[in-house]
Amino acid sequence: MKHRISLQPGDHHFDAADGQTVLEAALAAGLRLPHSCRDGVCGACKGKVLAGEVDHGHPAAGALSAAERAAGLALFCCARPRSDLVVEARAIDRPGAIPVKRLPCRVHRMQRLADDVMLIELKLPGSEIFDFRAGQYIDIMLADGQRRSFSIANAPHDAGHLELHVRRIDGGRFTAHVFETMKEKDILRLEGPLGDFWLREDSARPIVLLAGGTGFAPIKSIVDHAIHIGIRRPISLYWGARTRSGLYLDALARSWHTALPGLRYVPVLSDAPASDGWDGRRGLVHQAVLDDFTDLGGHEVYACGAAAMIEAARSSFCTTRNLDEDAFFADAFTFAPQTH
Numbered sequence: 001m002k003h004r005i006s007l008q009p010g011d012h013h014f015d016a017a018d019g020q021t022v023l024e025a026a027l028a029a030g031l032r033l034p035h036s037c038r039d040g041v042c043g044a045c046k047g048k049v050l051a052g053e054v055d056h057g058h059p060a061a062g063a064l065s066a067a068e069r070a071a072g073l074a075l076f077c078c079a080r081p082r083s084d085l086v087v088e089a090r091a092i093d094r095p096g097a098i099p100v101k102r103l104p105c106r107v108h109r110m111q112r113l114a115d116d117v118m119l120i121e122l123k124l125p126g127s128e129i130f131d132f133r134a135g136q137y138i139d140i141m142l143a144d145g146q147r148r149s150f151s152i153a154n155a156p157h158d159a160g161h162l163e164l165h166v167r168r169i170d171g172g173r174f175t176a177h178v179f180e181t182m183k184e185k186d187i188l189r190l191e192g193p194l195g196d197f198w199l200r201e202d203s204a205r206p207i208v209l210l211a212g213g214t215g216f217a218p219i220k221s222i223v224d225h226a227i228h229i230g231i232r233r234p235i236s237l238y239w240g241a242r243t244r245s246g247l248y249l250d251a252l253a254r255s256w257h258t259a260l261p262g263l264r265y266v267p268v269l270s271d272a273p274a275s276d277g278w279d280g281r282r283g284l285v286h287q288a289v290l291d292d293f294t295d296l297g298g299h300e301v302y303a304c305g306a307a308a309m310i311e312a313a314r315s316s317f318c319t320t321r322n323l324d325e326d327a328f329f330a331d332a333f334t335f336a337p338q339t340h
């Protein structure tokens with residue numbers, strides 16, 4: 001049974017088919033609601049149900065609290081209508097702003113950055129202009145229609161190619177292919193740009209960038225873009241990994257302050273053995289931010305990496321460090337639904 005959804009502000013109307021989430025129905029109708037992980041973790045799609053009833057699905061507790069549910073908030077990537085609805089979205093990214101395209105691309109270059117991290121450079125068809133915002137991601141479309149998400153690691157001004165940092169997942173279908181059989185000149189299909197994790201340039205707030213593992217990829221795009229536009233906002237970049245090799249572009253990150261004097265880089269290792277000779281910060285990367293900032297009020301935080309890190313950062317920064325919920329932007333590296 002279809003349900004009619006009215007979207008405020010703007011008074012847009014669209015239908016949700018049986019089983020569709022509010023987000024899926026909006027996207028199918030060409031309305032780009034803010035979203036990112038599509039899995040109830042990142043919180044980017046949070047909005048208000050002004051009238052009607054939804055089944056909330058199973059969002060992560062840190063992404064939608066009981067108090068928020070009681071106040072009528074929902075994560076539209078998980079919420080399914082149980083009746084006709086009137087909903088309010090935080091912002092609407094209208095179609096036409098940056099078109100989402102499906103394109104073939106060629107694997108131009110592959111480079112091992114660490115035992116379990118591969119840089120892939122994709123070349124797009126010569127005639128294509130692929131516009132994106134610093135921090136967004138693409139989906140690689142597999143032959144059977146499944147998709148795998150990867151953040152774009154280069155900046156938009158450098159868009160003749162797309163750089164990805166792919167971490168190998170044990171038993172992972174696509175990432176095993178990347179490490180074992182993919183070769184230069186192979187053809188892939190992609191869809192993008194996707195997601196609402198991108199640098200807000202109309203703000204003057206100081207920025208905290210938080211990356212876990214290959215969550216560094218979109219952060220690199222943001223920093224390269226910040227250098228390109230000559231941003232003057234103070235930037236604190238925290239990059240966490242288990243061991244030294246996980247900081248697979250550490251030298252690059254250390255060099256950034258030359259081009260961006262307002263940038264401070266703090267690498268943090270959680271499992272470095274004594275033999276590593278590591279004399280830098282240790283522990284969990286979000287904890288390093290908590291240790292350094294008594295108050296994050298007036299800041300913007302951009303966090304990218306494992307879902308557990310995103311949840312820990314969001315809840316601790318917003319509840320104990322005064323960070324405005326609307327100033328926490330995140331891409332959680334959730335997994336594609338397993339249908340094979």
Ligand SMILES: Cc1cc2nc3c(=O)[nH]c(=O)nc-3n(C[C@H](O)[C@H](O)[C@H](O)COP(=O)(O)OP(=O)(O)OC[C@H]3O[C@@H](n4cnc5c(N)ncnc54)[C@H](O)[C@@H]3O)c2cc1C
Nearest residue numbers: 148149150151165166167172173174175214217333334335
């Ligand atoms: C918006 C977004 C952006 C992303 N960007 C990047 C990126 O820039 N670089 C990057 O390396 N990854 C990124 N990821 C994660 C990446 O999409 C997955 O790791 C990838 O889909 C794994 O594909 P696979 O076919 O190898 O594994 P699958 O065959 O899908 O999974 C095999 C098994 O591994 C588990 N698994 C899958 N992914 C992960 C994971 N990330 N961590 C732990 N266990 C996992 C699955 O649950 C399953 O049990 C991103 C994810 C999202 C949602």
